[in-house]
Amino acid sequence: MNRFESLFSHLSDETDCVFITSDVNRRYFTGMKSSAGIVVAFRSKAYLIIDFRYIEKARLTVKSAEVIEQKNLFSQLESLLKENNAVNIAIEAETMTVSELSAYKQKLSAYHFNDSSMLSNAIGALRSIKDDEEIQCIQKAQSIAENAFEQILKFIKVGVTEREIALKLDFTMMQLGAEALSFETIALSGANTSMPHGVPSDRKVCRGEFVLMDFGAVYNGYHSDMTRTVCVGKPDPEMEKVYNIVLEAQKTALSYAKAGIKGSQLDAVSRDVIAKAGYGNFFGHALGHGVGLEIHELPVASPKSDKILKTGSVVTIEPGIYIPGKFGVRIEDFVIITEKSCRNLTKSVKSIISL
Numbered sequence: 001m002n003r004f005e006s007l008f009s010h011l012s013d014e015t016d017c018v019f020i021t022s023d024v025n026r027r028y029f030t031g032m033k034s035s036a037g038i039v040v041a042f043r044s045k046a047y048l049i050i051d052f053r054y055i056e057k058a059r060l061t062v063k064s065a066e067v068i069e070q071k072n073l074f075s076q077l078e079s080l081l082k083e084n085n086a087v088n089i090a091i092e093a094e095t096m097t098v099s100e101l102s103a104y105k106q107k108l109s110a111y112h113f114n115d116s117s118m119l120s121n122a123i124g125a126l127r128s129i130k131d132d133e134e135i136q137c138i139q140k141a142q143s144i145a146e147n148a149f150e151q152i153l154k155f156i157k158v159g160v161t162e163r164e165i166a167l168k169l170d171f172t173m174m175q176l177g178a179e180a181l182s183f184e185t186i187a188l189s190g191a192n193t194s195m196p197h198g199v200p201s202d203r204k205v206c207r208g209e210f211v212l213m214d215f216g217a218v219y220n221g222y223h224s225d226m227t228r229t230v231c232v233g234k235p236d237p238e239m240e241k242v243y244n245i246v247l248e249a250q251k252t253a254l255s256y257a258k259a260g261i262k263g264s265q266l267d268a269v270s271r272d273v274i275a276k277a278g279y280g281n282f283f284g285h286a287l288g289h290g291v292g293l294e295i296h297e298l299p300v301a302s303p304k305s306d307k308i309l310k311t312g313s314v315v316t317i318e319p320g321i322y323i324p325g326k327f328g329v330r331i332e333d334f335v336i337i338t339e340k341s342c343r344n345l346t347k348s349v350k351s352i353i354s355l
């Protein structure tokens with residue numbers, strides 16, 4: 001089954017057309033990155049309507065859909081709908097704006113628009129299971145990030161600022177072939193490490209402090225995500241203790257990760273380790289999230305996620321302990337879920353590193 005066939009198998013029977021309008025999902029179905037265009041898919045055929053700026057590239061690269069140059073969008077849509085005898089159109093309710101939807105409804109008033117979350121949910125479910133080609137891109141993205149991490153370890157020393165560390169990581173990932181950064185790199189030091197999503201500042205690293213780095217590279221649209229916390233000089237006994245609790249929580253989750261476990265169960269086995277060690281109040285975020293064409297996608301491993309993990313999902317495992325005013329530790333790998341366990345895509349060392 002190609003991706004369109006799989007998609008229609010997830011939709012209600014009466015759905016005879018879908019409009020795929022979000023950049024990320026258009027890329028998922030066509031393989032081409034663009035900031036405009038619409039995929040119009042019927043059960044037996046799919047089209048990509050895209051404007052002049054992208055038409056040459058689309059004609060050369062898009063194989064899954066017939067490429068049509070955009071002229072007068074609504075009349076082009078209407079003739080495709082007529083040609084394919086379609087009446088019921090599903091739209092991406094999670095991303096289409098209210099004004100876009102009202103324009104479609106007004107200009108194509110003879111048609112019925114399903115504006116429930118059905119289409120967004122179905123695409124989310126498809127994207128949560130990766131095929132081999134997607135896994136290869138994710139692995140390449142991760143190898144870029146890991147090579148950058150190796151290089152940053154030589155760069156971090158007393159007196160270097162958080163911003164310098166972040167910039168060096170970013171530059172190195174781009175130099176190693178990243179098409180973009182997965183998100184704004186987090187590089188924090190000392191007391192700032194207690195803020196899980198802190199922003200790098202001009203603060204200089206001092207001896208005996210943690211440096212926490214959360215970063216990732218994008219390769220062919222696919223993201224990677226990793227976090228390491230390293231110490232400049234020797235950690236004090238409390239820092240070492242907390243680091244090892246987080247490490248144990250992380251390894252425990254890795255040992256439980258497999259197809260069939262609920263996101264909430266995986267979160268719980270890790271959270272329990274931290275709670276039993278007395279730090280339950282200092283782990284205030286979810287254990288993990290899916291990664292793919294977006295940095296945060298399905299599935300989710302949080303206390304609330306009752307969905308089970310499936311073979312082929314890529315999910316992060318990133319417990320942390322954050323003690324306000326003192327320090328924080330997070331250790332993050334990401335894995336592919338398999339039938340009986342998981343395959344860790346992150347190879348960088350995670351025993352405590354003293355630089």
Ligand SMILES: [Mn+2]
Pocket residue numbers: 225226316318332
């Ligand atoms: Mn993450």
